[in-house]
Amino acid sequence: MQQDDFPVRISGLVNRFGDQTVHDDLTLDVRKGEILGVVGGSGTGKSVLMRSIIGLQRPVAGQIEVFGNSITDAEPDEEIGVRCRWGVLFQGGALFSTLTVGENVQVPLKQFYPELGRELLREIAQYKVMLSGLPADATSKYPAELSGGMKKRAGLARALALDPELLFLDEPTAGLDPIGAAKFDQLTKELKETLGLTVFLITHDLDTLYEICDRVAVLADKKVIAVGTIPELLATDHPWIQDYFTGPRGRAAQAAQARESKRAMSSNSRAMDKPAGKGA
Ligand SMILES: Nc1ncnc2c1ncn2[C@@H]1O[C@H](COP(=O)(O)OP(=O)(O)OP(=O)(O)O)[C@@H](O)[C@H]1O
Numbered sequence: 581m582q583q584d585d586f587p588v589r590i591s592g593l594v595n596r597f598g599d600q601t602v603h604d605d606l607t608l609d610v611r612k613g614e615i616l617g618v619v620g621g622s623g624t625g626k627s628v629l630m631r632s633i634i635g636l637q638r639p640v641a642g643q644i645e646v647f648g649n650s651i652t653d654a655e656p657d658e659e660i661g662v663r664c665r666w667g668v669l670f671q672g673g674a675l676f677s678t679l680t681v682g683e684n685v686q687v688p689l690k691q692f693y694p695e696l697g698r699e700l701l702r703e704i705a706q707y708k709v710m711l712s713g714l715p716a717d718a719t720s721k722y723p724a725e726l727s728g729g730m731k732k733r734a735g736l737a738r739a740l741a742l743d744p745e746l747l748f749l750d751e752p753t754a755g756l757d758p759i760g761a762a763k764f765d766q767l768t769k770e771l772k773e774t775l776g777l778t779v780f781l782i783t784h785d786l787d788t789l790y791e792i793c794d795r796v797a798v799l800a801d802k803k804v805i806a807v808g809t810i811p812e813l814l815a816t817d818h819p820w821i822q823d824y825f826t827g828p829r830g831r832a833a834q835a836a837q838a839r840e841s842k843r844a845m846s847s848n849s850r851a852m853d854k855p856a857g858k859g860a
Contacts, residue, residue: 593642604802615779620799626782666746667739673731675723681734682719688741712737729760749781786833
């Protein structure tokens with residue numbers, strides 16, 4: 581694999597707050613076009629890792645490259661070119677409460693493309709809102725007028741504003757009901773496939789991991805202790821990985837995915853059995 585095959589490369593990362601070491605010699609590569617699930621117990625440093633990648637957290641040591649550009653060495657001005665190639669959905673959406681959804685989506689557009697006219701800004705924002713599965717009239721609403729699920733979608737619309745190649749999602753399904761969470765998962769997968777995105781997805785949601793993640797990176801002991809497909813992870817004997825994936829919730833998610841695959845296969849084979857011709 582070549583440099584271009586890894587939009588994000590992290591090596592030797594160290595993050596500390598006072599005498600608390602969060603990451604110690606952490607290494608991780610994100611492959612182009614994958615949905616990489618990032619899991620780990622609470623406080624293991626998943627969000628700090630994401631913030632380090634997008635330049636919001638200055639690490640104590642280590643190298644982070646995004647699209648071949650060093651984030652760790654760069655001056656703030658140098659990062660701009662790379663920054664517009666990613667979008668971020670923060671935990672809770674992080675929408676500006678005094679702006680409408682449409683105006684929220686316009687924020688990064690105005691920042692990176694100040695020359696865009698008002699009408700074009702409005703049209704792009706409207707398109708991103710609809711791409712995120714919100715009704716068109718959500719554009720003129722304020723965050724306080726939206727449900728939790730709609731806020732996530734509004735945050736997603738803003739993350740997609742600049743047509744990113746790389747999308748960061750921090751616990752996108754947290755707080756959603758199971759149906760809303762499943763719909764958000766499907767939307768993420770569809771966006772990845774249609775827009776050719778690479779997705780860095782922090783989650784505690786086992787259904788999300790089983791349904792849409794190509795690989796999963798596990799944070800524990802201040803490092804990424806394993807990265808691979810779920811079957812590959814299951815083949816390791818790390819106790820946290822075993823507890824996480826084979827505990828009651830892990831087994832339930834695995835069973836749900838097996839049922840879903842069976843249902844998809846039987847509806848595919850019914851479609852193939854159908855005789856072609858008039859009315860078929
Ligand atoms: N700005 C900060 N100042 C001091 N400590 C911080 C700061 N940001 C994060 N931490 C600490 O770093 C550790 C990792 O935090 P982080 O938010 O990355 O965890 P996480 O794995 O995302 O957790 P969760 O799954 O609960 O969201 C925590 O102990 C947290 O208190």
